[in-house]
Amino acid sequence: MRITEETMRKLSGLVKINLTEAESSRLALTIEDMLHLADKLEEADTAGVAETSHAVQLQSVYREDVMVRSPSREKMLANAPERDETCFITPKVLE
Amino acid sequence: MQAAQEQGLATLSLVQIGKLLQNRETTSSEIAEILLDRIGASGNNAYVLTNEQALKAAAISDNRRIAGSPLSGIDGVPAALMDNICVEGMRTTCASRMLEGFVPPYSAAVAESLEQAGVILLGKLNMEEFAVGPTLGERAENTLFATTKNPVDAAYTPGSSSAGPAAAVAEDTAYFALGSDVGGSARQSAAFCGVVGLRPGFGRVSRYGLVQCASSLDQISITGKDAADCALVLSLIAGYDARDPAACKDRTPDYLRNLMGAVRLKELRIGVPKEYMGQEVGEEIRQSVKSLSAAMQEAGAVVEECSLPHTDYAVSAYQVIAAAEFSSNMNRYDGVKFGYRTASYENYDDMLRKTRTEAFGEDVKRKMLFGAYILSQEGFNAWFKPAQRVRTLVRDDFQRVFGKYDILLAPTSPVTAWPVSKQFSDPAEACAMDLCTVSASLAGLPAISIPCGNDSAGLPIGLQLIGPALSEDLLLQVARGAEELCGLV
Numbered sequence: 001m002r003i004t005e006e007t008m009r010k011l012s013g014l015v016k017i018n019l020t021e022a023e024s025s026r027l028a029l030t031i032e033d034m035l036h037l038a039d040k041l042e043e044a045d046t047a048g049v050a051e052t053s054h055a056v057q058l059q060s061v062y063r064e065d066v067m068v069r070s071p072s073r074e075k076m077l078a079n080a081p082e083r084d085e086t087c088f089i090t091p092k093v094l095e
Numbered sequence: 096m097q098a099a100q101e102q103g104l105a106t107l108s109l110v111q112i113g114k115l116l117q118n119r120e121t122t123s124s125e126i127a128e129i130l131l132d133r134i135g136a137s138g139n140n141a142y143v144l145t146n147e148q149a150l151k152a153a154a155i156s157d158n159r160r161i162a163g164s165p166l167s168g169i170d171g172v173p174a175a176l177m178d179n180i181c182v183e184g185m186r187t188t189c190a191s192r193m194l195e196g197f198v199p200p201y202s203a204a205v206a207e208s209l210e211q212a213g214v215i216l217l218g219k220l221n222m223e224e225f226a227v228g229p230t231l232g233e234r235a236e237n238t239l240f241a242t243t244k245n246p247v248d249a250a251y252t253p254g255s256s257s258a259g260p261a262a263a264v265a266e267d268t269a270y271f272a273l274g275s276d277v278g279g280s281a282r283q284s285a286a287f288c289g290v291v292g293l294r295p296g297f298g299r300v301s302r303y304g305l306v307q308c309a310s311s312l313d314q315i316s317i318t319g320k321d322a323a324d325c326a327l328v329l330s331l332i333a334g335y336d337a338r339d340p341a342a343c344k345d346r347t348p349d350y351l352r353n354l355m356g357a358v359r360l361k362e363l364r365i366g367v368p369k370e371y372m373g374q375e376v377g378e379e380i381r382q383s384v385k386s387l388s389a390a391m392q393e394a395g396a397v398v399e400e401c402s403l404p405h406t407d408y409a410v411s412a413y414q415v416i417a418a419a420e421f422s423s424n425m426n427r428y429d430g431v432k433f434g435y436r437t438a439s440y441e442n443y444d445d446m447l448r449k450t451r452t453e454a455f456g457e458d459v460k461r462k463m464l465f466g467a468y469i470l471s472q473e474g475f476n477a478w479f480k481p482a483q484r485v486r487t488l489v490r491d492d493f494q495r496v497f498g499k500y501d502i503l504l505a506p507t508s509p510v511t512a513w514p515v516s517k518q519f520s521d522p523a524e525a526c527a528m529d530l531c532t533v534s535a536s537l538a539g540l541p542a543i544s545i546p547c548g549n550d551s552a553g554l555p556i557g558l559q560l561i562g563p564a565l566s567e568d569l570l571l572q573v574a575r576g577a578e579e580l581c582g583l584v
Contacts, residue, residue, distance in 0.1 A: 003468070007468070008464075011464045011467050011468055011471075012464065014467045014471075015422065015425075015426075015451070015460075015463045015464055015467050016444070016447045016448045016451055017448065017451045017452050017455070017460055017463065017464070018448050018449070018452040019452075019460075023457075023460075027457075027460065027461050027464060030461055031461065031464060031465050031468065034414060034418075034465050035468075035478075036523075037410070037411050037414060037523055037526060038411050038414060038415050038469075038478045038482070039411075040407070040408060040410075040411040041408060041411050041412060041415070041478060041481040041482055041485055042481070043408070044405065044408045044481070044484070044485050044488065046481055046484035046485060046488070049484040049487050049488060050484070050487055051480055051483035051484050051486075051487065052483055052484075052486040052487040052490060053311060053483060054297075054311045054341065054539070055297045055311070055486075055490060055537065055538050055539025055540075055564075056297045056298045056341060056343065056539050056564070063337040064337075071200040071201050072200075075200035075201075076200055078198065078200065079196075079197055079198060079200070079432070079433035079434070080431070080432060080433060081430055081431070081433075081434070081435070081436035082436070088431050088432055090431050090443060090446075091440065091442055091443040091445075091446050092442065092443065093443045095442070
C-alpha cells in the first residue's frame with residue numbers, strides 16, 4: 001500500500017478537508033486503485049518525449065487598451081459569507 | 096388535438112422552430128409556455144432551476160418580431176444551460192452545497208452570446224457535482240439535487256456529468272442546451288439519451304464564465320437534436336474572446352450555411368481507429384460502426400482501418416491530468432469571497448477545513464485528494480510528468496492519422512447506457528467507459544456524437560466523429576451526411 005494512514009493525513013492537510021477514520025480508510029483504498037490505473041503510464045515509452053500541458057499552444061495575450069466595465073464592488077461582495085461595506089472579512093490568519 | 100399540437104411543437108428541431116418563428120406560425124411565448132409546462136410535468140430531474148423571467152423575455156422577443164427587428168433567426172427560441180455556466184443574477188451551483196447560494200455577478204461569454212441572439216433561457220440543468228465525473232466504482236452524484244433520469248428509459252443511466260443537457264434535449268424541454276465536456280461527458284450523455292453532443296475544438300468557444308474543472312481539458316459543449324442545430328448554435332457562440340487565454344483567433348465560418356450544401360462524401364477519407372473497436376466495445380455498437388462505414392463507402396468515401404497506438408494509455412493520462420488540475424482549481428473555494436462558509440470555527444484554518452468538509456461530496460473530496468497526491472513531489476515525477484508525455488504521444492497519433500484521413504469514425508462509448516443499479520467493482524472498468532472520448536479531449540480536437548439506431552434492448556447507440564484541430568466545419572458536414580445515411584434526417 002502506497003497510500004498509508006500517514007499519507008492520508010498529509011493529503012487531507014494539503015486539501016484542507018477533515019476525514020473520519022472510516023472515510024480515510026475508504027478513500028485510501030480507492031485512491032490506491034486510481035494509482036494502480038495510473039501505473040499503466042509506466043508501460044508507455046516516453047523517453048525523450050516532451051510534455052504537453054495544453055493541447056493548443058497558449059500565447060501571451062495582450063488585450064486592446066480600451067476601458068471595459070467590470071462588475072461593481074457591491075456585486076463582487078454580494079456573495080461573500082461575511083463582509084463589511086468595502087471588504088471581504090476573514091477570520092484572523094496570523095495568530 | 097391541442098396536446099398533440101403542443102407535443103409537435105416541442106419535438107421540432109432548433110432549425111425548424113426557428114423557421115416557424117420567422118414565418119410567424121408560432122410565438123416565443125407559446126413555445127416557452129409549452130416547454131415550461133413540460134418541465135413541470137417531467138420527472139427526469141433534468142432541470143435544477145427554471146427561469147422566472149422566461150415568459151417575460153419571450154413576450155419581449157415576440158414584440159421584437161412584431162416590430163420586424165428580431166435579434167437573430169432564432170430570437171425567442173427557448174434553451175437551457177448546465178448549472179456550471181454563469182448567468183448574471185441567476186443562481187449557479189455546480190450541483191454542490193459549496194455554491195448553493197451563489198449568484199454570479201457576471202455572465203459567461205456563451206450566455207452573453209445567446210442573450211444577444213434573443214435566445215430565451217428556460218433554466219439551469221442538472222450535473223454531477225463540479226462535473227467531477229466518475230473516479231471509481233460508482234457514478235458520482237451530486238450533493239444538492241436528485242439524480243437525472245434517462246428519458247429513454249429511467250432504469251438506465253443518462254450518462255455522466257452532463258446528464259442534464261442530454262436529458263433536457265431528449266425529453267423535448269429545450270431546443271438545445273449548453274454544458275461542458277471535459278473527458279467526454281457531453282458526448283457520452285448524448286449517446287446514452289439518443290441526441291447529438293458536440294465538443295468544439297479547444298479554443299474555438301470562450302470558456303469565460305464556465306466554472307473551471309480541469310482547465311486544460313474544459314470545453315463548452317452543445318447538445319442538440321441534430322448536427323444542423325449544433326452548427327447553428329456553434330455559429331452563435333464561437334469566436335475570439337480575450338477573456339479566455341486559450342481562445343483562438345481563427346475566423347468563425349457560417350457552420351449552418353456550409354452544412355446545408357451538398358456533403359461530398361465521395362471525396363472523403365475516413366479512418367476507423369482499431370483501438371476503439373476492441374473486445375471491450377459491445378458487438379452491436381461495433382456492428383453500427385461497420386454499417387455506417389459500409390454506407391459511407393457506398394456513398395463514395397474511402398473508409399479504412401487506422402491506428403492510434405497510444406489509446407491504451409490515454410485513460411490513465413486523462414485521469415492523472417484531470418485530477419491534478421481539478422485539485423488545483425478547487426482551492427479557490429475558501430469560504431471567504433463566495434460560496435458556503437461553516438457556521439462555527441476557531442480560526443482561519445479551522446474555518447477552511449470545516450467549510451470544505453461540510454460542503455463537498457465524497458467524489459469531489461476523492462478527486463481533490465488524488466490530485467493533491469499527483470501534484471506532490473513524488474507524484475509529480477512518477478505520474479504527472481509521464482501523463483503529460485503520453486498526452487504528447489496521443490496528440491502526435493492524431494496528427495499522424497490526420498495526414499492521411501479527413502475524419503475519424505468511432506463509437507462514442509464502448510457500451511450503451513447501463514442500468515442505474517450497476518456498481519463498478521473495478522476502477523479500470525469504470526474508467527474504460529471513457530476509452531473512446533478522452534483522447535480527443537487530451538488532444539483538444541473537435542468531436543461529435545450522433546445517434547445511430549438502438550441496440551436490442553432499445554437503448555440508443557452513439558457514434559462519434561473526430562476531426563483535426565478547428566475542423567468543426569467539416570466535422571459537422573460529415574455528421575450531417577452520417578445522419579442522412581442513418582436515416583435520421
